[in-house]
Amino acid sequence: MASSEAEPGKDTRDGEGVKSTQNTQYDQIGTRYNGMHELPAVEPERPSVVAALGDVRGKRCLDLACGTGRYTALLSSLGATSVHAFDISPVMIAGALASYPASTHPTLHFAVADCSKPSTLPLAPSAFDIVFAGWFLNYAGTEAELTNMFRVIAQQLAHTSDARFVGLTTNAHDKCMREPKTGFYGLDVKVLEERYVAPDTGEEVGIRARVVAHTEPVVQFDVFQFRAEVYERCARQAGLWLEWREAVVPRGEGARAREEGYWDGWLERPTFEVVVAGRV
Numbered sequence: 001m002a003s004s005e006a007e008p009g010k011d012t013r014d015g016e017g018v019k020s021t022q023n024t025q026y027d028q029i030g031t032r033y034n035g036m037h038e039l040p041a042v043e044p045e046r047p048s049v050v051a052a053l054g055d056v057r058g059k060r061c062l063d064l065a066c067g068t069g070r071y072t073a074l075l076s077s078l079g080a081t082s083v084h085a086f087d088i089s090p091v092m093i094a095g096a097l098a099s100y101p102a103s104t105h106p107t108l109h110f111a112v113a114d115c116s117k118p119s120t121l122p123l124a125p126s127a128f129d130i131v132f133a134g135w136f137l138n139y140a141g142t143e144a145e146l147t148n149m150f151r152v153i154a155q156q157l158a159h160t161s162d163a164r165f166v167g168l169t170t171n172a173h174d175k176c177m178r179e180p181k182t183g184f185y186g187l188d189v190k191v192l193e194e195r196y197v198a199p200d201t202g203e204e205v206g207i208r209a210r211v212v213a214h215t216e217p218v219v220q221f222d223v224f225q226f227r228a229e230v231y232e233r234c235a236r237q238a239g240l241w242l243e244w245r246e247a248v249v250p251r252g253e254g255a256r257a258r259e260e261g262y263w264d265g266w267l268e269r270p271t272f273e274v275v276v277a278g279r280v
């Protein structure tokens with residue numbers, strides 16, 4: 001959950017001379033974001049992530065834009081030996097530390113850092129077998145910013161054949177992305193800009209949208225929904241190959257009871273996609 005000083009889409013520059021479109025929205029949302037985990041629209045996230053991650057046992061993991069630590073804890077529960085997690089929002093990191101204190105979760109390490117800048121993570125390069133990012137890439141509002149996010153990932157991946165990145169982001173293949181969603185499994189998605197033009201390239205790359213979660217109280221935040229070819233181009237520039245994985249809806253033992261066909265509408269326009277990447 002990336003955030004910083006600028007409003008969404010505002011043309012500012014960070015310390016590395018890259019136009020920044022990050023914002024402080026999650027400082028205001030804080031731990032209220034946790035209420036989204038109970039929404040039907042979010043239920044497919046966990047099985048989709050688990051399927052893409054594969055065997056995590058004995059792996060060193062990094063969680064970028066970790067928020068309140070939900071996926072940091074998941075990586076640990078799947079068998080990771082250690083998980084380092086960063087978010088730019090001090091409020092979100094405070095929530096993560098409250099939920100997963102070092103006294104009871106000694107293998108989890110939380111700190112504040114801007115994960116969108118290659119120079120800001122206080123870590124040794126090539127240190128991690130798995131880099132994970134749930135809802136991180138979709139806060140890049142320029143191609144340079146997205147490329148830098150991929151550079152952070154490439155920088156931290158170990159130089160091994162099985163080192164990999166797994167992330168959740170907005171649906172890059174949604175051919176109807178310019179059409180809003182209303183009452184969609186607990187969410188509304190409002191289209192703020194139908195043809196969002198990246199300010200650094202002047203190219204139309206997708207849309208800018210506002211997600212309104214029907215939690216109590218209501219939570220809303222703005223995201224960018226870039227097309228798949230934009231992600232693929234930026235990943236290549238950062239030295240990564242990139243693949244897309246289909247979402248997995250919860251079924252069978254342990255899943256909430258749902259009537260037959262419940263997920264059909266969701267599968268027509270999933271609220272997210274899973275992206276997997278590695279060093280070229």
